[in-house]
Amino acid sequence: MxxxxxxxxxxxxxxxxxxxxxxxxxxxxxxGEKKVQNHPEEGQSYFESEKKLSIFKVFATKRNTYLELHKYNPMTISSERISEWKESRKREAEISRQRYIKERHAILGSDLATAHFVVYRDGKIKFKNSDNWIEKHPDEDECPELPNKYVRNLYLEAIDSSNTLIRYEGLENFINLKHLKWLSFKNCIHVDDWFVDRLSGELKETLEYLDLSNCHNLTKNCISCFYRFKKLKTLVLQNVVKNKDFEFSCMLLEDACPHVFVDNRIIVYL
Structure with missing residues (x-):
């Protein structure tokens, strides 16, 4: 042509x-090539910026999500293969939902953006100089207690992500938290040694309390990561691993860091 x-x-x-x-x-x-606005308007609402995008674009992955049937041999398809495919798709969807969104941090700032990430994924947070924990009600789409615009001098002090599906990829949202002291990932099934390694690199300067109880994917190898935390006082590792190597590693940590109390008890609930 x-x-x-x-x-x-x-x-x-x-x-x-x-x-x-x-x-x-x-x-x-x-x-349809368009110019991207690098600097959002001052006082811009995060939810208003999201509404400008199609809901399908917000949650879509960069890869094509259709099932290419021509790649599958009917003779090899089984219920186990279908289950594996479903689990793989579920995992990809979770990772996509926990991805780092640059616009969210640009509009809200690091502390408030992380607060939004945690609260809207079944966690709860507490800001500095406040005694109130903020969480979203299961029957509500939004959390009215959580600001949707940048607030000066609003800092995260505590995060409770217990019983959530937080993954390694989701930790990319936990950045520039200069006032965070208290953190819990209790009963999180995806927390493992790699997760702790990344966590220790990002929050080593401020964290004082860390709860990783019932995170059964942890091994004794994660203990070496806790030496990085400069202000850590309490480390809760209840019901993680029951073996002598893990207990010995915890004892070495307490000897090397006398300011750290390690609670690695195995508690049996009757």
Whole structure:
């Protein structure tokens, strides 16, 4: 299509460079290319910015999500394979839901953006100089107690993400939290040694209390990560691992860091 028109236009005296430039501009317009606004407006609401996007674009992954049936051999399809495929899709959806959203942090600031991430994923938070824990009611779509615009001097002091589906990828949202002292991931099934390693790198300067009870994917290897926390006072590892190597590693941690109390009891609930 373009080649035939180029021959006619060159014959009429139009330069080839001008023809290419005009066609490139036309292709950009057809492809829907738009300029991205790097700096949001001051006082912009995070929820207002989200409403401008299609709900399908907000939660969509970058990969195509349709099932390519031509890649599957009917002779190899079984109930186990279908179950594996469902679990894989579920995992991808969870990771996508916990992804870092640059616009959220740009509009709300690091502390409030992390608060939104935690509260809207079944956790609860507490701000500095406040005694009230903020959490979203299961029957409500929004949390009215949580500001949706940037608030100066509003800092996160405590996060309770117990019993949530937080993953390694979700920790990318826990950044620049300079006042966070208390943190719990109790009963989180996806917490493992790699999770703790990333956590210790991000929150080593301020954290004083950490609860990882009933996180059964942890091993003795995670103990080496706790040496990084400079202000840690209480480390709760109840019902994590029951073996001598893990207990010995906890004893070494307390000897090396006398200011840290490690609670690694195995509690049997009757």
């Amino acid at each position: 373009f080649a035939l028109r180029w021959v006619k236009e060159i014959g009429s005296g139009i330069s080839f460079r001008k023809i290419i430039r005009n066609d490139y501009s036309a292709i950009r317009q057809l492809s």
